[in-house]
Amino acid sequence: MSTKLLITGHGFVARSLAAWLSRFDGRYDCRLISLRDTKWRSAPWQEYDTVVHTAGIAHVSLNPAMEGEYMRVNRDLAVEAARKARDEGVKQFIFMSSVIVYGDSAPLGKDKQITAQTVPAPSNFYGRSKLEAEAGIRALASPDFAAAVVRSPMIYGPGCKGNFPLLVKCARTLPVFPLVDNVRSMIFIDNLCEFLRLLIENRDSGIFWPQNAESVSTSDLVVRLAQAQGRTIRLTRVFNPALHMLRRFTPLIDKAFGSLHIDRRLSEYRQDYRVAGLEQSLRETLERR
Numbered sequence: 001m002s003t004k005l006l007i008t009g010h011g012f013v014a015r016s017l018a019a020w021l022s023r024f025d026g027r028y029d030c031r032l033i034s035l036r037d038t039k040w041r042s043a044p045w046q047e048y049d050t051v052v053h054t055a056g057i058a059h060v061s062l063n064p065a066m067e068g069e070y071m072r073v074n075r076d077l078a079v080e081a082a083r084k085a086r087d088e089g090v091k092q093f094i095f096m097s098s099v100i101v102y103g104d105s106a107p108l109g110k111d112k113q114i115t116a117q118t119v120p121a122p123s124n125f126y127g128r129s130k131l132e133a134e135a136g137i138r139a140l141a142s143p144d145f146a147a148a149v150v151r152s153p154m155i156y157g158p159g160c161k162g163n164f165p166l167l168v169k170c171a172r173t174l175p176v177f178p179l180v181d182n183v184r185s186m187i188f189i190d191n192l193c194e195f196l197r198l199l200i201e202n203r204d205s206g207i208f209w210p211q212n213a214e215s216v217s218t219s220d221l222v223v224r225l226a227q228a229q230g231r232t233i234r235l236t237r238v239f240n241p242a243l244h245m246l247r248r249f250t251p252l253i254d255k256a257f258g259s260l261h262i263d264r265r266l267s268e269y270r271q272d273y274r275v276a277g278l279e280q281s282l283r284e285t286l287e288r289r
Helices: 012-021 064-087 125-138 163-173 189-202 218-228 240-246 252-257 278-288
Strands: 003-008 028-033 050-053 092-098 146-152 154-156 176-178 186-188 206-208 234-236
Touching (some): 003 012, 003 189, 012 028, 012 189, 050 064, 064 092, 064 125, 092 125, 092 189, 125 146, 146 189, 154 163, 163 218, 186 189, 186 278, 189 278
Parallel strands (some): 003 028, 050 092, 092 146, 154 186
């Protein structure tokens, strides 16, 4: 008998997860739905074993006027979906959260590692909306209802959006790039999808921090992306003084070159979910895009 899954949202993670699970010869029966209208509220969910909630507003705006909408979609809608799942007998609810609940990257030249002792401290309403959703969902957990929260780092893969495509462009076009000694945790979409599959198989509850087996600096990542595209890019520290000056005027510098990495011990799981190493994942991202 196949496991019946409901995936909320039609974004990058939702589509990738459905495609990944389709590889398992009918073992998973997936349905993607939108929560943009109200039809889902009256639709029956009793048939599903697990709901994976990926719907939400991404980190695209810090306009104060958007705070209410972020809270409505990222927090209230998520908790409402979890409550519906619990009330209708669904056995597990998986919420896609983010390391953004710990705040922004460290300033350029500083380090920021997330450990078991790190207390979440959102720096804006996007992070707060995710953290408050986590709390509301975890409060619904019981022996009969597993509530799993996945605090993922930057997710990349074919068709991803955000900062990663910009780094790909830099690697494809620039002759030189700043040499900065930062540390970033990331996760390849296939690794994330396999992690989610194992969470579903084990019907686990709790908070999880999946990531690739190796962290990487922004500079090293651009070098590897250039190599994967048949190019050589030279790293230099000559731009670093300018970066330190520019970070006073734009948060993009810290976002690109600051450190934000997860203690590896937090990311271990009972089964290995890393189906691709860094080099392979970069090649596949470039080839499949």
